[in-house]
Amino acid sequence: MSVSLMSLWLPILLGGVFCWFASSIIHMFIKYHNADYKKLSNEDQVSDAIRAGNPKPGLYSMPYCIDMKEMSDPALQEKFKRGPVGMISVFDNGMPPMGKLLIQQLLFFIVAGVLIAYVATLSLVFGADFMSVFRTVMAVSFLAFGYGVIPYSVWYGHPWSNCVRFLIDALIYAAVFGATFAWLWPA
Template sequence: MAVSVTELWLAIVLAGLLTWVASALVHMLIKYHNADYKALANEEDVSAALAEKHLKPALYTLPYCSDMKTMGEAHMQKKFNDGPVAMITIMPNGMPPMGKLLTQQILFFIFGSFLIGYLASLSIVVNAEFMTVFRHVFIASFLTYGWAQIPYSIWMGPPWSNCIRYMLDALIYAAVTAGTFSYL
């Protein structure tokens, strides 16, 4: 008999919370994501130039190209070849609203754990062996937390080293989630 998702409620909530704790440890204690970002040599000049434009929060591209046909035009190819080519995220001014961001992050992990639990309820039977549960949940968790990072490095420019660090995070989160589901 299959396990129902309602029977997994404790594993879902606990896995979400423990994964959030693992994420906090990765970012606040281990800090290997500090290498994800680089400083601009002329940060003040770039900041002043962007500030004077009063840009609204959004993701901007440089050079901006509205569709693929435009990329074939000589003037657009020149812009790309001359550079710089960039994607710039403009966020609201002020300190990051940590309470809001941390709440969104924990909800992300709990909802992710719910989706993983739902998938587990479709593939795992009552009293399944520890390693059977671990393998199923580990793969689902890794896909949930990591696999989607790859297109960012393919299309948006973050270095592959950043992607690898996020994939390492996904392995950690998958192990925590799989261990929680398997134990419970």
């Protein structure tokens, strides 16, 4: 007998809430993501230069190149050689809106939970044993939470150590979702 998506509302919500708490513990107490970012030695001067350009919030690259054909331009090649080469995320001025960001993180986990539950309903049956549910949901959850961070190290220069930390997070979230779904799987 198949399992309906609606019958999984409790593991979806609880899995999302439990992952949100796990994320909070990782970032507020364990703090291994503090190593994700480094401080520029001339932060004030760089901030002044960026502020002078008055950029709107967004993602910027430098040197800027919209088309690979431009890469043959000697002036652009010189900019790349001279450096710096980078990407800059510009946010709205002011303190981060933590309430809004925390709600968005919770919604991220819940929406992921719906998608994970959908795959689980396609691959698992009513009354499936704990380990079958755990393994299936954990694998899908790891893909949902982790695999997409790898291209940021491949293409955007994020250090591989950052990628590893995010994959550790994904493994933790996957185990949380796997255990929650296995515990509450309809029998």
